Amino acid sequence: MTHTTPPSPEEIAREWHARARRAGLARVMRAQQPPELGEAVTEETRRTLARLLKRAGQELPEGIGTVLEIGCGIGRLTPTLAAAARRVAALDMTPGMLESARTACADLDHVSLHLLRAQDLTLEDVDRLVGRPADVTVCVWVLMHLLDDAELAALFRTLSLATRHLLLIEYERAAVPVGRFSRLRPLSHFLDLLPGSRVLERHELDYGGDRSFAALVDTGLSGGAR
Numbered sequence: 001m002t003h004t005t006p007p008s009p010e011e012i013a014r015e016w017h018a019r020a021r022r023a024g025l026a027r028v029m030r031a032q033q034p035p036e037l038g039e040a041v042t043e044e045t046r047r048t049l050a051r052l053l054k055r056a057g058q059e060l061p062e063g064i065g066t067v068l069e070i071g072c073g074i075g076r077l078t079p080t081l082a083a084a085a086r087r088v089a090a091l092d093m094t095p096g097m098l099e100s101a102r103t104a105c106a107d108l109d110h111v112s113l114h115l116l117r118a119q120d121l122t123l124e125d126v127d128r129l130v131g132r133p134a135d136v137t138v139c140v141w142v143l144m145h146l147l148d149d150a151e152l153a154a155l156f157r158t159l160s161l162a163t164r165h166l167l168l169i170e171y172e173r174a175a176v177p178v179g180r181f182s183r184l185r186p187l188s189h190f191l192d193l194l195p196g197s198r199v200l201e202r203h204e205l206d207y208g209g210d211r212s213f214a215a216l217v218d219t220g221l222s223g224g225a226r
């Protein structure tokens with residue numbers, strides 16, 4: 001087994017800064033995959049998100065009011081979230097990504113964009129951005145880049161008090177091993193961090209042999225604050 005030193009927060013920020021300067025979908029998808037695959041997977045991801053958001057809406061008496069998107073990148077999925085919700089707050093840690101997201105969401109008055117790291121998210125942030133609890137919090141291919149288990153656990157403690165549903169799309173298996181800026185975890189790892197939660201719906205996404213789960217999770221918060 002090879003052991004590599006985990007990247008420092010500064011290295012991680014530099015890596016995402018560099019990725020934000022790539023072209024097109026390579027900014028938010030694996031650079032070694034062919035571009036046409038990126039387009040097809042993006043379409044399939046949008047369809048999967050729309051389907052899971054529809055299901056979340058059916059669970060809520062007034063449909064989806066608020067969505068918090070963590071790690072929105074260039075905003076390729078944010079308009080899909082905006083089509084399903086009355087208000088969306090999207091956050092990302094990389095200024096260059098947010099700049100592109102601003103363009104992607106320019107016509108969407110009910111979308112706001114924020115520079116924030118997932119691991120720094122507080123309950124006060126959620127109150128300020130969308131009001132607590134959010135109906136749905138969406139993370140697509142972002143928690144795999146939150147490498148530190150303690151930071152992930154802290155984020156989930158916040159989310160357990162901040163959101164009614166969690167919509168996760170994350171890698172479970174990679175055909176070509178991922179590098180030191182990514183870490184694969186199964187859905188069960190995330191569920192263990194959310195005691196009392198349950199999976200409402202789960203799908204699989206295949207991307208050039210890479211396998212991701214797409215899951216809608218009820219955090220157990222419905223009905224008010226814990």
Ligand SMILES: C[S@@+](CC[C@H](N)C(=O)[O-])C[C@H]1O[C@@H](n2cnc3c(N)ncnc32)[C@H](O)[C@@H]1O
Nearest residue numbers: 016028071072073092093094097117118140145
């Ligand atoms: C693989 S991209 C996915 C972006 C978007 N969800 C999509 O699917 O198009 C990951 C994004 O998460 C952001 N990111 C990585 N780690 C983050 C963290 N700890 N907090 C907030 N954003 C993060 C990166 O800047 C990048 O824009």
